[in-house]
Amino acid sequence: MLVPRKSEVIIVKYSVIDLFAGAGGLSLGFMQTGKFDIKVAAENNPHARKTYNLNHNVTELLDDVCKIDYKDIIRRYGRIDVVIGGPPCQGFSNANRQKNHAISMNNRLVKEYVRAVCELQPKVFVMENVDMLRSKVHRFYYSDSDKEIVDSLGIQLINEKIELFPPSLISDKANDLISYYDQIRKFGWDEKTYLLLNVLYKQKKNPTKFKKTAENNEKKLIKISSEFMKNAGKDEIISKLDCELAEEISQYLKEKNNTEQLQEKLEISVHIQRMISKIKELKDNSIEVYKFDTDHGIYAHVKSYAVLDYINGFLSSEQNNYKIKSDVLNAANFGAPQKRMRFIIIGLKKGGDREFNLPKPVISSDCYRTVRDAIGDLEDIKPVYEVTDLPLQIPKMTFVAESLAYTLRDSDTLHNHVITQTKDTALRRFAALSEGQNFHNLESEMKEDTYTDPTRTQNTIYLRLKYDEPSGTVMNIRKSMWIHPTINRALSIREAARLQTFPDSFVFEGTKDAQYQQVGNAVPPVLANAIAKKVLELLSESDAEC
Incomplete structure (x- = not known):
């Protein structure tokens, strides 16, 4: 008697493209559902690309999103169901804090993400970004290249002033300086x-x-001074100021005891160069300057519009037809041992008047997972100092089922448990700080010769974590010098990855700093997974309606 074979269960997976994928935290959260297939990912950073390739079975990994031909992707892979990604978006007010940039070039990448959605027309898109994206801080400058689109969508414009030269330094030279705008x-x-x-x-x-x-750069300064002096005799005010600076550099190198006059000339010339940099950006990006103001400083008058207004207006327009929901989600509410606020936008192709919301928190603030939950089991495992060192073999341990350690410790081999070798000065600081304290809690003599202005350092610098609370937002903790809660050493790459909820089987590639940076830039997989489940719910409902 023939026994009929059981029919094989075929799992249909939704196709996904992940843009600005980084190490792959967002991809991992989607893959963990078992319902999504990442067809294409794009990441430009070479170290992050290595990490992504190692950990994801992706069909194709591209680099420059600006060069992606989405029609070709549709031709080769068919319709893409979901577009996910977190385009960098600094916002021009943050860029201006750097003093030498008027525009964050990263903002262009938001428009590249929007281009992807417009050309692929997925059923759902997910965009992840900093929580400040919802504010009016993140803006685009109104330019010739986007004037037609912005006007047609009726996006609100406001007047802005870009500081080109600070009021504290301005004098009767203001009009002379701005007269060189076209040949700057x-x-x-x-x-x-x-x-x-x-x-x-x-x-x-x-x-x-x-x-x-x-002293360390004396030869370079001599060469710079010589180059500047080639402009001697020219009438342009900027050339004259460069020559005056060259004379002060030469004088200082001879006497090496009076910095006041050199600093005075440096201040003016450096700010002129920052002005030149900003003007180049305005010109290169076709941003129209309506007028200049030279009464108190030098300002360029332009118009701007909010990044979020652009995203919502463009993608919800009749042409694209997405229903869009957005809000700030705290990763701690979804199981991360970290208070990390991220702005999430989900767009769903309109089909009727179906309403939806973003994922709802599953963990309340009184039940947040803690630093101890994430890394307590690693306390007795001594980290190594080089990324080239062999991974560590770790003993088996018994954990409460579904605990964070139970979930994350999915390998007997511990990769990336790497730290920076700490110098004596830093070790003394580590020893002086208790849980929850930071650089500002150090005695004044322990703060010297570290930062140009110690009073302006952030509260996250030299932060010793509290074991029994969630951490703050994990960024590049090597730069921030985060300290282990009970041991006088830096937090390792693996410990930072645990705080981000990457399992131990997820291995980071690249230099030490690159690995720390990849961890800090990532979307916590546990948050990504919650978003993926919501997207799956929306797709299932859409399919049921068809």
């Missing part, structure tokens, strides 16, 4: 010259560092 490029320094002189300028409050930098 020829007065720009080369990058190496700017970087060195800008470092010296920023060390004006720290004479010891200033002197050391000048």
Whole structure:
């Protein structure tokens, strides 16, 4: 008697493209559902690409999103059901804090994400970003390239002033300086010259560092001075100021005891170079300047519109037809041992008047997972110092089922348990800090010769984590010098990855700093998984309606 074979269960998976994928935290959360197939991912950073390739069975990994041909992707893979990604978006007010940029070039990448959605027309899209994206801080400048689209969508414009030159330095030279607007490029320094002189300028409050930098770069300063003096005799005010700076550099290198006059010339010339950089950006991005204001400083008057208004207006328009929901989600509410606020946008192709919401929190604040939950089991495992060291073999342990450690410790081999070798000064600081304390809690003598202005350091610098609370937002903790709750050492790459809810089987590639950065940039997989389940719910409902 023939026994009929049981019919095989075929699991239909939804096709996904992940843009700005990084190491792959968002992809991992979607893959963990078993219902999504990442057909294509795009990531430009070479170290993150290595990590992504190692950990994801993706069909194709691209680099430059600006060059992606989405029609070709549809031709080769068929319709893409879901587009996910977190395009960098700095916002021009944050860019301006860097003093030498008027525009964050990263903002262009938001438009590349929007282009992907417009050309692929997925059933659902998910965009992840910093929580400040919902504010009016993140804006695009109104330019010739997007004027037609912005006007047709009726997006609100507001007047903005971009500071080109600070009021504190302005004098009767203001009108003379701005008269060179159309030929400003020829007065720009080369990058190496700017970087060195800008470092010296920023060390004006720290004479010891200033002197050391000048001594270490004396030959370079002599060469810079010589180059500037080639402009001697020219009438342009910027050339004259460069010559005056060259004379002060030469004088300082001879006497090496008076920085005041050199700093005065440096301040003016460095700010002129920052002005030149901003003007180049305005021109290169076709941003129309309506007028200049030279009464108190030098300002360029332009128009701007909110990034979020652009995303919502463009993608919810009749042409694209998405119903869009957005809100800030805290990763801690979804199981991360970390208070990480992320702005999430979900767009669903309209089909009737179906309403939907973003994922709802599953963990309340009084039940948040803690740093101890994430890394407590690693306390007795000594980290290594080099990424080239062999991974560590760790003993088996028994954990409560479904606990965080039970979920994350999915390998007997511990990769990336790597830290930076700590110098004596940092070790003394580590020893002086208790849980929850940071750089500002140190005695004044322990803060010297570290930062140009110690009073302006963030509260996350030299932060010793509290074991029995969730951590703050994990960024590049190597730069922040985060400290283990009970041991006088830095937090390892693996411990940072645990705080981000990456399982131990997920291995990071690249240099030490690159690995720390990848961890800090990632979407916590546990948050990504909650978003993926919501997307799956929306897709299932849409399919049922068809």
